[in-house]
Amino acid sequence: MTYDDVNIASDGYFNNAFVGMWRGYKSTVEKKCNWADYRVPSSxxxxxxxxxxxxxxxxxxxxxxxxxxxxxxxxxxxxxxxxxxxxxxxxxx
Incomplete structure (x- = not known):
């Protein structure tokens, strides 16, 4: 496994991104969930x-x-x- 940091100095760089929905184990309520290294995608x-x-x-x-x-x-x-x-x-x- 390799961490891609080729463009780490570039504006808007992010890595290890996730965009999806979060739901608690005991709930049916869903919330938008997104994260990444350095920037937040789809925010x-x-x-x-x-x-x-x-x-x-x-x-x-x-x-x-x-x-x-x-x-x-x-x-x-x-x-x-x-x-x-x-x-x-x-x-x-």
């Missing part, structure tokens, strides 16, 4: 606002993306680091 145009790298739009930060926004240190004055950890509701709850 809303207003979700990933990064030009050359993944960057979450401000309106999605409250849905559990604060850690990614802080890691990327997006220049956004609305993002303020808390002195104490704050537990956030997980997306599947």
């Amino acid at each position: 809303n145009c207003d979700f990933d606002i990064g030009a050359g790298e993944f960057n979450v739009a401000e309106k999605y930060i409250k849905n559990g993306w604060l850690d990614i926004a802080l890691k990327n240190m997006a220049p956004n004055p609305a993002i303020i680091k808390n002195k104490t950890p704050v537990s956030q509701k997980l997306w599947w709850q």
Whole structure:
């Protein structure tokens, strides 16, 4: 098995992608589920606002993306680091 990182420095690069539906073991409710390395495939145009790298739009930060926004240190004055950890509701709850 080989990890394809030939174009890892290219804008829009992603790898190990999945696009599908997620359903809990005890539920019939399905949710759109997609992920990849570096970028999220088939996401809303207003979700990933990064030009050359993944960057979450401000309106999605409250849905559990604060850690990614802080890691990327997006220049956004609305993002303020808390002195104490704050537990956030997980997306599947």
